[in-house]
Amino acid sequence: MAVTEFKPTKIPLPRYTGIDKNRFLQEIYPLRKPAVLQDLDLGVCKSKWTLDYMSRKGGGHEVKIHVSELPQLNFIKKNFLYRSLPFDVFVHRAAEDKHTDFFISEDEKYYLRSLGEDPRKDIADINKQFPELAADIKIPEFFEKDQFFSSVFRISSPGLQLWTHYDVMDNLLIQVTGRKRVVLYSPRDAPFLYLSGDKSEVLDVDNPDLSMYPLFSQALRYECTLEAGDVLFIPALWFHNTVAEEFGVGVNVFWKHLPSECYDKTDTYGNKDPTAASRAVQILDRALKTLDELPEEYRDFYARKMVLRIQSKSYSTNFE
Template identity: 25%
Template structure:
């Protein structure tokens, strides 16, 4: 093992800089790592009524701080990984069909595995659910008639929380399904309430008739695992699932209504500002490029999923989904191959 380098020359005492609160020291380090200029940072600090001498001293001293120097080294390793991803993304984009989400009536298991699973490409299968009773039976009225007396868990008051999906546990409400159906039908276009995959209603025996409405599945799915690996979605037009990635692969069948899916490659992760969990800070429909400038380099794919069509979501692809009208959907991840993966997710709440 190499011995550590000789210690740097003694630094001047931190007289003025120590007047800064510790959280501002962290802010200085983080923003220098983001390559913000000392001049722009000084203006922000002065606008916060911090003493000029302390600000100038901190900006000067951070560059010779050994802890900050260690962070710069780690940053070099991080940027190498980013460059590897960026170069791979450039190769992906050279494929002639890259910008188009394919729609196909049928795909063989061999091609599904090679082109879409291992090739990591989204796909819409138009005829996968062609024999499902759900396509002719499911509706808001049917839900109310068969299951309206049962309680379900929904997300409510999403408008009051910008990070409504990240904070979904705080927005849980238990409601009678008949009342929720009425709210959806009568409430018009809104993103304020939604019965999402997190409701777990399909694990309950009372809702088993919904699973009976699911017809045949392709051979790359394991029918015996369906009840343990499926989710039900119901909400009004206007609901939005913000930009995020799942931790496994899945299929999502649109039964009633249409949804617009917008995709970003997993190789673009450094450009989507993934600060917390599996979520991005960017709204793909209205990106704030002043705040998130690197997103301007991202190529977004888009497709509208029609009733009866099934989306295959490959591993790690970022997606933002909008309901274009009242919507009932069924998603399932019971793929007949290893579909378990792990991610080291960030947990930065205050950027």
């Protein structure tokens, strides 16, 4: 429970209709801010993707899923199990409020983030893993074909909340069925989010423990509710936290907006930092370890000088 009343200002995301590739690239993309795109032609998926249809077309091949007793998934503390189910069984279970067949309890929640055939080597691509379902959806062609990275099924039990995290590539979240709330934070607010890798330690963004995370109240909260057929543009590095207000199916499409050589070639999930960023962090870690050789007052002084060096660079943020 929070020890201080928390009532953040919720900044609504802009919504656009009548968007094609040219308008997207000219009016929305250069702003590097999230936006909801409505009334796009997504094909027949919105009407066809019922439970029975998805079960029949998706087939019985095994999918790896997250299973949790709690509705708030915590990737840092791993409050979930990894289990496998046939896809047709999984979609029916995920839509249930109570389960007669279960792993932990009748109230357990399910989450699928689809994977490649070999997750260590292959990216998720619905055209390869779910070809019959892929035929129903039209991916908005707002990027060049050689920029495509992955297309990922996201299927959640009603009420399930996914941890706050960022991705290193731009993406479109296509909400095909169901309703989903999305809360987002700017990359500039990273100092207030208590990061562990690409994830925030603040699990409950609606009722955070401000005694543990006092700076979190300074993070500006952007928010939208996606209805079936809405598409959310999430620029790289924007933090996002989702709640499935209903059972629903979404498809994330990620693409490389930086040159291909900037990305880690071993990254099949799209969440490893660019190679230059990883090298910089390693260098920083070595520098901080070197400072440990000095007495405390010297460590403090030279660490502050390092911070000033970073702030003086033209690319440093002003945090406004």
